[in-house]
Amino acid sequence: MSLLLAPFMLRAALAALGVALAAAPLGAFVVWRRMAYFGDAISHGAMLGVALALAASLPVFWGVLAVTLVLALAVAALAGRGVPVDTLLGVAAHGALALGLVAVSFVPGVRIDLMAYLFGDVLAVGGADLALIWAGAALLLGLAAWRWRALLLSAVDEDLAIASGLSPRRERLTLMLALALLVAFSLKVVGALLVSALLILPAAAARPLARGPGWMVAAAMAIGAASALGGLALAALADSPAAPSIVSLAALAFLLTHGLASLRHRGDCQRGQ
């Protein structure tokens, strides 16, 4: 039990909490805009960033940020040219991940723990990581709050946004760059394979609970935070891998909220609605 209160556990909890909170608004937009594969593409591309950073002996964060930003811009540019977006994202996701893994194997002299980057190592988060995560989270939450209505209207209908004097292209780009940033600073916590899960699952789980977009983000925050803390507790008590435990709980939340919603719906029908 005392494991739960160990300093490394507290740091892990704060880190996971920061990622979960920052992921909530972005995840909601990813769900609304049906960009689920975009999260995959960017997070898988992060492996290439890891490899390049190690090869150039740069901090991993900067390598990942550079590659994810380039990837986000490239996908945004190509998507406007008539290439089917899901095909494009599939190519980007798998291509970048594979290329990253190949590249990592060529980095001389460094034996790196690939698992740590694929699945994260939240229990090894240090003070500097924590500062980075919370700075990034504050930045992303601030951005989402500042652009909220513009992002929202652009997601509802691009023509309406244009008619209101907004630039949906710019809002889309903002969102993609924000996603790149989120992946870069949360890589250490949840890892490349699970970032997009933590992005999408809490938001998707929140959908049946919410009557408005703001509520959906708030519910996604709550579900993400609860999954993060619960997953870590599970890891500490049952010695399960931390990040997959977090994501499993978020998936469970999804099943619960959607199951309850369909039960309630069936109830409505039986009452003759």
Added chain:
Amino acid sequence: MSLIRVRGLSVSLGGRRVLDGVDLAIAPGEIVTIVGPNGSGKSTLLRAIIGAVPAAAGTIERQGGLRLGYVPQKLALDASMPLKVRHFLDLPRPVSPGERARALDEAGAGGLEERQLAALSGGQLQRVLLARALLGRPQLLLLDEATQGLDQPAAASFYRRIETLRNRTGAAILMVSHELHVVMSASDRVICLNGHVCCAGKPEQVASAPEYRALFGTGTGGALALYRHEHDHAHDHDRHGEQAP
């Protein structure tokens, strides 16, 4: 002084020329209707005016600071976003409950505030879209088949509402409509579009123009004219992908 002036506008979509050399000017307080068969570029013209599709050639001048209201033909609504009518009207700027209620009443959508946008009927959604367009106090209102999905009395009262609005606020209205019989009585000017402007002018003039008859048959501008529409248009812009049902 025109609110907007379109000169020689050409638009290409997916490699095809959809609009070709379109000229158009709207003066304050005018009600102008665009008619034309399916696929003739009516929606594209409105989208070009709001700036959603780029011009391949030509210019679109807007009066400085022009306030536009736009009601699209369809809304790409996704049920994954929970959005009440009330939230929708708050985009992109929050409005006071009083303003909101007034706009909804004016559009005949009173009492829909708390409904989910994705769960509205087609006609209800049209009214809500109109309400949102009115919130910006538009000087020019662009309506793309805003009466689709409205039942007949509702469509009639919709046109009356538009006219009242014009008389009260002096807003100009540019609308797309397939309801030729109503259009003829409710508009100051009619533009017949088929990739290019076939003919334009007062409703009576247009109704008797040979180009118009070629597109819509020889009826007196009655609704049936549309149904008799055949591929006998003399111009080379034969782009009717599908005929009216």
